[in-house]
């Protein structure tokens with residue numbers, strides 16, 4: 001077995017006294033697409049925030065490319081090639097599309113992703129490059145948030161609920177771009193409430209419930225019924 005790109009061992013996470021993650025262990029191979037599903041409050045966003053350096057963790061609870069990063073701050077994690085597309089997009093509202101993308105470029109590493117390449121992936125962002133981020137539709141905002149993450153030239157990109165609040169046709173349109181991103185050599189971690197979408201997009205799926213992984217498997221081996229049962233805790 002090759003060493004995984006991301007290796008998580010016995011990861012806990014706390015908000016004050018409240019424990020949100022309980023001993024999470026998993027491995028994400030390089031060049032794979034992995035999805036996490038689970039109900040509201042299961043701990044999906046907390047897991048992504050922990051990996052991104054936004055939650056305190058033990059150094060050796062998170063290993064990226066062979067190095068312990070659990071105790072590293074977010075800017076350091078970003079420089080190593082981990083980018084988060086956060087829940088709710090979190091664009092800078094007073095800035096234009098292009099300015100938001102440029103900020104992404106300053107956060108990460110040098111590499112092949114540029115404004116031109118992001119505009120090639122999402123042509124509508126080129127059309128709207130001088131528009132303020134708040135004036136975009138929800139789908140365009142999500143594209144801009146993904147583009148901003150790509151500008152950091154990540155090796156691992158984590159997307160938190162891409163489909164939240166978007167019409168199904170827009171969700172399909174955005175998901176249709178993910179294979180191009182994966183083909184560029186970026187490993188993808190996708191958090192999704194839509195089980196069907198998660199199974200379709202990923203090689204491996206993890207179901208979370210109350211801060212724990214309760215079911216996992218290759219998407220070819222695991223049924224939607226089993227995932228749904230784990231999801232709802234029945």
Ligand SMILES: Nc1ncnc2c1ncn2[C@@H]1O[C@H](COP(=O)(O)OP(=O)(O)O)[C@@H](O)[C@H]1O
Pocket residue numbers: 015018020038039040041042043044045046047
């Ligand atoms: N900033 C916070 N302060 C306190 N508790 C939080 C905070 N964010 C999340 N939680 C709690 O942590 C648990 C996991 O939340 P979260 O990771 O956001 O779940 P998910 O993304 O799966 O919906 C929930 O019980 C939630 O209420």
Ligand SMILES: [Mg+2]
Pocket residue numbers: 044045046087160
């Ligand atoms: Mg969440």
